[in-house]
Amino acid sequence: MSSSAETGSVRPPVTADDLDLAVRLAVEALREAPVAAWEGRAGSLEWTCWETVEHLSDDLFAYAVQLGPGEPPLAGDVPFLWESRRPGGPANAIHADRAAGPAGLLQVLEASGALLVAMVRTKPPRTRAHHGFGASDPEGFAAMGIVETLVHTHDLAQGLGFAWNPPADLCSRVLARLFPDAPESTDPWPALLWATGRDELPGRPRLTTWRWDGTPRG
Template sequence: MSQSTQPRSPVSGKHVRRAVAHCLDVLEGIPAAQWHDRAGDLEWTRRETLDHLADDLLTYALRFGLARPMGVPRVPLRVSRERPEGPANVIFTDHDAGPQGLLTTVEACGGLLAAAVDTAPPTALAPHVFGASDPEGFAAMGVVETLVHTHDIARGSDRDREPPQDLSERALARLFPDVPVLGTPWATLLWATGRIETPDRPRRTDWRWYGAPLDRGAARDALGTAEDVTG
């Protein structure tokens, strides 16, 4: 089916919190020894991928802590890596805290993003590598990052399961206006982010989302104007 012509359901901090709650529920049972295994098809370990997710949620939230979010390209925190092939983050969870510490960090960072997007002026814009976006756009980015990286981490374990379909549906409508929904919204989101192939569509090797506010008609105008992202 294609995306509905009915009015689009918005994305808010409530949906970020629901995505994070799904993440915690899925990942809490993974044994400690398995957190050093590779996360799906990524080059990162499960631990590194969850740290990356927490870092994304936090840095998205920080953009709306500024009185003038568009005044600087990014909050100038020091970026580092724990190993050369690992993610470049501004935060890392204490290794001594174990898997529960990782989940606590993600929950805290997700809560900050939820609060930030719900309290920021709806028309505020903040910079992103794919172009400026509004609080709803960053909420949708948080949902997508959380759902797909939870899937990456859970792959190869007995914990992998589908998130609520409405979260994927909202995120697709907000960030992937060019992608028709075929099958379920969750399967479509996995395809849109290069995770799977389907009988009707080969796996994407290059993909991106479109965070420009949809009510300004900017998302479709921006198609193809920014570099693609992989992984």
């Protein structure tokens, strides 16, 4: 997908509504998962499906709190304590109460997504906050949250056994925002899976390392 500067077109923005839609679709799909499957591995990840939803919730929470202070930090993360509950497990600040079962786990995901949606809606576009790949703006954090949601739900779909095919226009907008050099000759969802190291494309082997570009656009 070529950049808007190269094509002369205006890049459609990534919005809080886009993020809200991504989280809602993910939660709706995950509600259909069998209870017994949650301790299985999530696709190619080393985490269980339960841990992967906790990690996704944590991603959304972390992006929200990074934007939260009146003067968001530019040199590092807001200092919540992130820790793993087992060797090899994800290091999270967010953990769901196991006693609440999968329904409670998905409530945690919904709530974390809602926090980021609210921050993206209310923070001025000029806001900048730290991310490990470079400082970004509210739109950038929305796009990152969408990519985390779509791609980790793909991992979960492999582990939990359901079909997952998010809207092409949603994938297209986050590709244009975060992966402007992704191939434009491929449908947006396969292109996003390739850009995040999940799959190969014809003539393009699966990536072993990848990163997005969250740099604020002009």
